[in-house]
Structures are given as structure tokens and as C-alpha cells.
Amino acid sequence: xxxxxxxxxxxPLVAFGAIAVVAVPMVGSARAANDQSEGSGLxxxxxxxxxxxxxxxxGGPNKDHDVAWVYTRPAxxxxxxxxxxxxxxxxxxxxxxxxxxxSLLSGKxxxxxxxxxxxxxxxxxxxxxxxKSPLHATLEPGVLGNVKRCNGQWCRFTGxxxxxxxxxxxxxxVYPNEKFE
Numbered sequence: 001x002x003x004x005x006x007x008x009x010x011x012p013l014v015a016f017g018a019i020a021v022v023a024v025p026m027v028g029s030a031r032a033a034n035d036q037s038e039g040s041g042l043x044x045x046x047x048x049x050x051x052x053x054x055x056x057x058x059g060g061p062n063k064d065h066d067v068a069w070v071y072t073r074p075a076x077x078x079x080x081x082x083x084x085x086x087x088x089x090x091x092x093x094x095x096x097x098x099x100x101x102x103s104l105l106s107g108k109x110x111x112x113x114x115x116x117x118x119x120x121x122x123x124x125x126x127x128x129x130x131x132k133s134p135l136h137a138t139l140e141p142g143v144l145g146n147v148k149r150c151n152g153q154w155c156r157f158t159g160x161x162x163x164x165x166x167x168x169x170x171x172x173x174v175y176p177n178e179k180f181e
Contacts, residue, residue: 039083040102047173048090050076051106057098061087068098075144077110077173093172108146109180111157111173113166115141125164129154136164152177 053074058065061084082089086102093112113123122138124131129151145159150168157166168174 039085039088044083045079045081047077047079047109047111047175048088048105049108049110049173050074050078050104052104055100055104057090057100059098061085061089061099065099075106075108075110075146077112077144078105080105109148109173110144111147111155111171113139113141113143113145114170114172116170123166123170125157125162125166127164129156129165131167133165137162139166147171147174149181150174150178152179 050071051074053072055071056067057069057071059068076092078090078092080088081091081097084099087099088102088105089097089099090105091097093114116123122140124135125137125139127133127136139162143159145157145162148156148158150156153168154165155168155171155174157164157171168178169176
């Protein structure tokens, strides 16, 4: 029906040699500019952190899905592995995945000191991004902190009672060779 109406409007214009520019609303497959059915448009995968001390993780991307578990500690790093509308599928450091509502996540970067099978249990934290710089602390695997920046090899890592540089490969919450300020 809409196409027939459009033809009736354009024919008289064409008969007089006019050029018609018509804005045609798309039906069906078109999406409004603010429609997030495909997600945020940010890169996937990416690391974020939990914003709240009560984050419900569901089996699927809507509230009709049961709550599989609840995170009760804010600032934990998680990896977004997929997006659907306002829902994000996340993976934690143990590899467990589930769906959370986007507003429960923060862009603030945090990380855990990762366990290593080949290196010592304690991880050195240096004054600068150089293993020859003074040692500020040694951290156990599992220590949670804020990642201020990474240069692809080293990250500035801060937390309760520590501030320094750690080898990037020793953190879970940043990608190998990732750089950010």
C-alpha cells in the first residue's frame, strides 16, 4: 500500500522533469539510531568491572531467565564476551559465563594478580616499568587492584597499600600487549 502511494506522488513530478528526493521510512529491518539490539558498539571481547556489590548473573539476556548466581563484591574484573541489547555476557577469571544487565558494569579497569605455573608464587611490584627499578612490594596471586594504565608490557597497578608497576602478563583483567592510558 505504501509503495502505491509513493508512485502516485512521484509520477507527476517526473512528468514535469522535476527531480524527486523522497525520504522513505524503512519497515522491518531498519533500526532507530538509539536501538541497541546489537549492543553498545564497543569492541567485544573487552574487560570491565562489576559496579555493584550485588550483581545477578542470569542464564540468558533478559529477566525471564533465572538468576544462576550473585556476585557480592564490587570492582571484580570480568570480560564481556557478547552483547544483546542492554545485556552483556560476561566471563570471570574461572571461566564461568552468564548474562548481566549493562548498568551493573563499569568501564573502570581492575585486575587480579594471576597465578603462574612457571614463575614464583609472589609477584614483584616495581617503582617503574623496569625490573631494575626499586621493588615496592611483592603481591600474592589473587590480589585485586586498579589498573591505571598499560604500555603493552607493564601496567601501573594500585590498591590498598600498594602502587607500582607489574608485568602485564602477571595480571588477569588486561590483554597481552594491550595499551591504554
